[in-house]
Amino acid sequence: MADLFADDAPPPARNDEPREDAPLADRLRPRSLVEIIGQEHLTGPEGAIGRMVAAGRLSSMILWGPPGTGKTSIARLLADAVGMRFVAVSAVFSGVADLKKAFAEADRAAQAGQKTLLFVDEIHRFNRAQQDGFLPFVERGTVTLVGATTENPSFELNAALLSRAQVLILERLDSEALGKLLDRAEALEGALPLTGEARAALVASADGDGRFLLNQAETLYNAQIAEPLDPAALGKFLQRRVAVYDKDREGHYNLISALHKSLRGSDPQAALYYLARMLTAGEEPLYVLRRLVRFASEDIGLADPNALVQCLAAKDAYDFLGSPEGELAVVQACLYCATAPKSNAAYAAQKAAFKSARETGSLMPPQSILNAPTKLMKEIGYGQGYAYDHDADEGFSGANYWPEGMEPQTYYTPVERGFERKVKERIEYWDKLRRERGQ
Known part of the structure; x- marks a missing residue:
């Protein structure tokens, strides 16, 4: 057969070319496996798919990877590359009748000397009994099964089916691969x-x-x-539009803002005044308590971890007593927050960490710290090399817990106030151990 990886290898003939008005993603669909971006570890000459295509024989396989990484394109192009019939079903839209029809057609094609590649999208959505229905047709070679899933096959697919199919892992597309996709779009x-x-x-x-x-x-x-x-x-x-506050209650938001800023400014007298303004005007005490609970995390945090406990206790007291008796618990929580040491380190850490998480997307943690409850997960390296901290000197291994390709970040910086002073000392001590151990 023609060398799949030769630069001058012509793309396979197709009879399903997209229309000119088709979506851009469809018009840029790869025409051969060499055009698949970001999965060279599978489609390259040394990859599992590359080797099978070079040999002209395919085994049943499960393509496991995030959305938009080329699972459907790979399956379609595999059939072209080895001259097989391509039949696609979706577990979302297909039922038992559709599968029976596909298997019957595959049987007739086999009798005529034509092999069938059956592509099952979202294969994890078929229930256990339906998955078992594939087994006899896979075993006697009626079809070569290529299933696609975004879910962990260890949990979503029958062991019997997994034992008859090779699991191939597709990687999320990195910035370089995505950039190449945009290059193709701009060329068109x-x-x-x-x-x-x-x-x-x-x-x-x-x-x-x-x-x-x-x-x-x-x-x-x-x-x-x-x-x-x-x-x-x-x-x-x-971006999508987001709803705005109802301006008919501007005074309500002015007062809660004044209460929040008085608490942040450690002025218990002013905070108590604005609290009284709200409660005497008929504000719902539970609303005020929700704001106090938020304040305890946003503006006090670990400078005084007990502030959150006090606010939640005030909420329980108000639930138990109701008005007016329970309002004294609200006052107590307000005064506690106003007079507590302040730190927004936890709040700043949350914003920084969430921003980083959005920017880095779905980077996988190091395999050494992933649980491996199944045989498949152990075989692909989950949990290997994990350093159990309790076995290390001083209960601290200093291992690297960050995803590969991502430098360690600092989101949380404790202040020199209240309990956070002790937290700061601990973090500095652990950083010192990491440096001493060269980690």
Whole structure:
């Protein structure tokens, strides 16, 4: 057969070319396996798929990976590469009757000397009995099964089915792979109306999903934007609208803002005044308590961990006593928060960590710290090399817990106030141990 990986290898003939008005992602669909982006560990000459295609024989397989990474394209192109019939069913839309029909057609094709590749999208959505129904047809070679799933096969697929299929793991598309997809889109449609920084932001927003990225690019093309968008303008263009507060109750929000800022400013007298203004005007005490609970985490945090306990205890007391007796518990929580040492370190850490999580998307943790409850997960390296901290000197291994390719970050910086002073000392001590151990 022709060398799949030769630069001059012609793409296989197709009879299902997309229409000119088809979505951009469909028009950019790969025409051969060499055009698949980001999965070279599988489709390259040394990869499992590359080797099977070079040999001209396919085994049943499960393609496991995030959305938009090429599972459907790989299955379709596999059939082309080895000259097999391609039949696709979806576990979302297909039932037992559809499967019976597919197997019967595959039987007739086999008698005529034509092998069938049966692609089952979202295969994990079939129940256990339906999955068992595949077994006899896979075992006698009526079909070569290629299943696609975004879920862990160890938990979602029958052991009997897994034993008859090779699990191949697709990786989320990195920024380089996503950039190549945009290059292909621009070669077809022209330059995107984006600055260089905005283009990078668009790639980051895709979180490894090539289909999502191309859909976003198509939205930009369809809008016929005259001037290139910068990152801020791109964010405004693509984001959804959010609801705003009802301005009919502006006084309500003015008072809660004044209460919050008085608490933050450690002025118990002013805080008590605004609390009284709200309660005497008929404000719901439980609303005020919700704001106090939030304040205890946002503006006090670990400087005084007991502030959150006090606020929740006040909520329980009010639930038990009701008004007016329970309102004294609200006052007590308010005064406790106003006079407690302040720190927004936990709040700042949350914002920084959430921002980082959105930017890095679905990076996998190191395999050494992943649980491996199944044989498959152990075989692919989950849990190997884990350092159990309780066995280390001083109960601290100093291991690296960050995803591969991501530098350790500092989100939480304790202040020199209240209990956080002790937390700061602990963190500094652990950092010292890491440096001494060269980690």
